[in-house]
Amino acid sequence: MTQVRLGFEWLLVALVLLAAVPMLVANVQFLLIGLHFRRLHYAQCRPYFPRTAILIPAWNEAAVVGASIDRLLRLDFPRESLRIFVVDDASTDATPEVIQAKAAQYPGSIVHLRRDKGGEGKAATLNHGLAVILADDWMQAILIMDADVIYVPSALRRMTQHLADPGVGSVTAYIKEGSQPANWLARFIGYEYITAQAAARRSQVVLGVIACLAGGAQLHSRENIEALGGRIDTATLAEDTVTTFETQIAGRRAIFEPHATVWSEEPAGIASLWKQRLRWARGNVQVTRRYRHIWFRPQLGNALGSIRFGMMWFSILLLPMLMVMASGSLVTLYFIDYRLGGATFHMLWLAGAITYLFLTFFTLLIDPAAGRRTWKEAVLFPGTVNLIILMTTLLPGLASWLGHHMMLAAGFAVTPGWLRGIQLSLYIWLAACMGVAYLGKVCESRPLGRVLGPVLVYIGGYGPLLCAVTMAAYLREFQHAEMRWDKTEKTGKVAAPA
Amino acid sequence: MTRPPPEHQSRPATEPTAVAAVSAVAAGAADAVRIFNEDVRSAVSYERGLAVKAMLALALVAAVVAARVLFLG
Numbered sequence: 001m002t003q004v005r006l007g008f009e010w011l012l013v014a015l016v017l018l019a020a021v022p023m024l025v026a027n028v029q030f031l032l033i034g035l036h037f038r039r040l041h042y043a044q045c046r047p048y049f050p051r052t053a054i055l056i057p058a059w060n061e062a063a064v065v066g067a068s069i070d071r072l073l074r075l076d077f078p079r080e081s082l083r084i085f086v087v088d089d090a091s092t093d094a095t096p097e098v099i100q101a102k103a104a105q106y107p108g109s110i111v112h113l114r115r116d117k118g119g120e121g122k123a124a125t126l127n128h129g130l131a132v133i134l135a136d137d138w139m140q141a142i143l144i145m146d147a148d149v150i151y152v153p154s155a156l157r158r159m160t161q162h163l164a165d166p167g168v169g170s171v172t173a174y175i176k177e178g179s180q181p182a183n184w185l186a187r188f189i190g191y192e193y194i195t196a197q198a199a200a201r202r203s204q205v206v207l208g209v210i211a212c213l214a215g216g217a218q219l220h221s222r223e224n225i226e227a228l229g230g231r232i233d234t235a236t237l238a239e240d241t242v243t244t245f246e247t248q249i250a251g252r253r254a255i256f257e258p259h260a261t262v263w264s265e266e267p268a269g270i271a272s273l274w275k276q277r278l279r280w281a282r283g284n285v286q287v288t289r290r291y292r293h294i295w296f297r298p299q300l301g302n303a304l305g306s307i308r309f310g311m312m313w314f315s316i317l318l319l320p321m322l323m324v325m326a327s328g329s330l331v332t333l334y335f336i337d338y339r340l341g342g343a344t345f346h347m348l349w350l351a352g353a354i355t356y357l358f359l360t361f362f363t364l365l366i367d368p369a370a371g372r373r374t375w376k377e378a379v380l381f382p383g384t385v386n387l388i389i390l391m392t393t394l395l396p397g398l399a400s401w402l403g404h405h406m407m408l409a410a411g412f413a414v415t416p417g418w419l420r421g422i423q424l425s426l427y428i429w430l431a432a433c434m435g436v437a438y439l440g441k442v443c444e445s446r447p448l449g450r451v452l453g454p455v456l457v458y459i460g461g462y463g464p465l466l467c468a469v470t471m472a473a474y475l476r477e478f479q480h481a482e483m484r485w486d487k488t489e490k491t492g493k494v495a496a497p498a
Numbered sequence: 499m500t501r502p503p504p505e506h507q508s509r510p511a512t513e514p515t516a517v518a519a520v521s522a523v524a525a526g527a528a529d530a531v532r533i534f535n536e537d538v539r540s541a542v543s544y545e546r547g548l549a550v551k552a553m554l555a556l557a558l559v560a561a562v563v564a565a566r567v568l569f570l571g
Contacts, residue, residue, distance in 0.1 A: 034552030037545035042538045047530040158537060202548075259541045354559055362555035366548060394566055 009337050012329040016344045019326035019430075022315035023355040029312060030362055032203040039206050041255055044165035049077060050140035052160065052219075053133045054084045057125035059118055061147035062094040064265070068147055069102045073109060076153040077160075083138070085111045086147075087129040090118030121483075122215070123232040123239040134222075134230050142225055144232075146216040150178065150263040158260040159219045169224030169252025170244070171260075172210070173217035174198055176370060178263030184377070184454055185273060188462040189266045191374035191381060194367045195359070201256040204312075209303035210254040211313065213247075215240040217262045224252055236290065237483055238283025245291060248304055270441040270453050274469060281473030282483070288317060320434060320467040321474075327431035334424055345427065349393040356382065356390055383433055383461020389426060434468040436460030 054072060058065050065086065072084055086099045096114060103110040115128055126144060133139050141163055143156065151173075159171045174197050177190040197214070204210050218240060220228075227250050233242040247254050267273040288295075295313070297305040326348065333341030360378050364371035371378070380387060392399035407414050437460030444453035457465055 031552060031556075034549040037542065037549055040542060040545060042542065045534075045538070047527075047534040154537070161534065161537075259537070259544070354563065357562055358555050358559045361558050362552060365551040365555065394562065 005336070009333065009340060012333050013340065013344050015329040016326045016333075016348055019319075019322040020348055020351040021311075022319050022322065023351050025311050025315040027355055027358060028308075029203040030199060030359055032206040033199055033362070033366070035206050036202040039208075041162055041165070041168075041253075044167075045161040046164045047157070048160050048164035049081050049157065050160055050163060050221075051081050051138055052077070052083075052141045052143055052156070053139040054082060054143045054145060055126060055129045055133065056084065056086045056145055056147050057089060057122050057129070058086050058091060058095055058099070058147045059089040059125070060091045060093045060095060062091070062098050064148040065095060066098045066102055068150065069099075069106070069110060071150050073106055074153065075151060075156050077156050079109065082109060083111065084109060085113060085129045085133060087125050088112065088114045089120075089125045090115050121234065121237075121239075123234040126239075127231045127234070130225065130231055134226070140222050142220050142222070144215070144218040144220070145262075146264065148265045149175070149216045151217075152261045152263075155217075155260040155262055156219075159217075159257050162255045162257060163219070163221050165253075166221075166223075167253050168255055169221055169227070169247040169250070170213055171219040171255045171257055172201075172213040173219075173260035173262045174201075174256075174258045175214045175216055175262045175264050176367075177266050179265050179268070182373065183268060185268060185270065185457075186266060187374045187377040188381070188457075189273070190370055191363070191378045192462070192466075194363050194370050194374070198258060198366050199363055200312075202258060204309075205256050207303060207306065207308055207312075209248060209306070209309050210244055210256055211309075212238075212241045213244045213254060214262075216264050217260070218243065220247075221252075224250075227252070236283050236286040237279050238287050241283060241287045242290070245287065245294075245304060249294075249302060270444045270457060270465075274441045274472075277466065277469040278472055278476070281470045282476055284317060285473050285477045288313070317470065320471045323434065323467060324431045324471075327427060327429075330427035330430065331424065334427055338420070338423075341427070342423065345423075346393065349389055353390045353393045357394075377462065380458060381461065382463050383437070383457075384459050385429060386433060386461055386464070389429075433460045433464040434471060437462070437465035438468040438472075440465065 440456030
């Protein structure tokens with residue numbers, strides 16, 4: 001009986017420590033960034049300005065599409081090698097008028113395509129434009145972008161130079177959050193994008209595989225888009241990830257050009273962010289299922305099947321589940337072996353603290369300009385409570401002294417019962433932080449929600465909010481919920497810093 | 499319905515060459531190469547700098563862990 005109990009306890013310990021695997025993977029991923037300079041593709045590049053069709057799907061984009069077209073035609077790129085195709089997805093605002101005015105302003109450079117029946121999603125809209133673009137042989141490269149994004153003048157030429165290498169099928173850029181003024185959520189997203197774009201994509205380059213060509217900045221060679229069947233996949237909510245995977249499965253390289261900068265406007269509210277991220281997360285679950293024959297199969301000879309890439313992919317996908325599992329295991333340990341539970345919790349958070357320090361500090365150094373704007377959100381990314389736990393793990397003596405005196409000052413006597421209660425609460429918090437962050441989204445539309453929503457996200461954490469989205473994506477996919485293209489509302493407040 | 503059939507779409511006045519050089523804009527082919535070389539040089543330098551920054555970040559973590567073990571444990 002004792003042996004069974006001992007085995008059960010160690011199983012619980014293993015389940016808790018499993019939650020440290022994504023941290024380990026993240027540390028390795030960030031260390032790889034230091035090797036990125038050894039994997040640069042510039043030796044195969046040359047100045048190259050192919051005839052480029054720019055494909056912009058647009059649904060009710062009157063506020064942004066005109067400025068985007070103006071910016072595109074000021075790119076550091078031969079004007080006669082650019083042609084902009086705007087696919088108006090049955091817009092009900094002034095989008096058609098704006099596009100027609102721009103077509104008159106830039107004769108020969110703008111093509112306005114209109115779908116009378118819209119709402120079938122971005123991929124269907126893109127396919128409408130692709131059919132027209134591929135109908136003649138003018139196009140040598142195609143840039144798929146969003147209506148609101150702003151390319152810095154050098155961005156496109158920095159991307160096309162990679163297509164001089166015939167082995168390259170597609171190129172993506174560094175997308176940055178560019179809302180001006182940037183509210184609290186924009187700053188969180190700004191920091192997240194340094195980690196997800198500037199950092200993660202560099203490490204993927206080192207691994208020889210790109211997880212996703214950003215939907216707002218996808219450059220393809222004609223050969224690549226034709227090899228993909230001349231159309232974008234419509235079966236999932238992550239059409240950009242499917243395009244990325246298919247490009248690499250077909251043996252063409254996907255390149256991340258970190259010095260081609262593109263500014264985009266991201267959601268301004270929690271509910272809007274939730275909708276956007278739920279779509280992405282559901283798309284990722286769908287992609288995981290679709291490519292189940294690839295994961296962890298290095299023998300297939302494709303880097304997508306490598307163990308390291310699989311670990312990276314699943315670390316993000318399974319993180320919320322691992323957090324819930326760790327929390328449940330710690331609560332069980334609390335009741336059957338209090339000391340062992342405490343030691344395991346401490347080990348998990350020590351791994352968390354080291355990861356947090358390394359990732360946060362390095363991320364802020366990767367893009368110092370964005371880091372200066374977002375450093376407070378970087379510090380608070382895990383949430384206020386988790387930050388306190390991290391600091392307590394790193395500075396236990398100081399935290400204990402502070403906690404003791406604060407409780408005394410508040411008139412509470414510190415008893416062993418109190419301490420045990422706090423300990424149990426912290427175990428539960430590991431999973432509950434996602435719920436608190438989710439409450440921020442729920443509260444946002446209620447009275448006082450504009451204050452309470454952000455407060456709850458700062459307490460629960462922006463990272464845990466993203467984990468809650470992934471949880472919701474599991475559930476939606478499990479329920480086979482309808483695939484909805486919830487478009488993110490864009491207001492034209494994005495501006496490239498001077 | 500404003501969708502024009504492909505054959506009716508407006509075209510640039512002159513059909514560009516297969517690979518239009520920067521000279522087509524204003525800069526000239528030599529400038530295109532010079533700009534490209536400058537871009538690559540600055541990008542490589544930035545990427546090498548990231549290796550140093552990774553070391554810096556690691557050093558910070560090592561210092562904190564050492565302080566934690568030696569003085570704050």
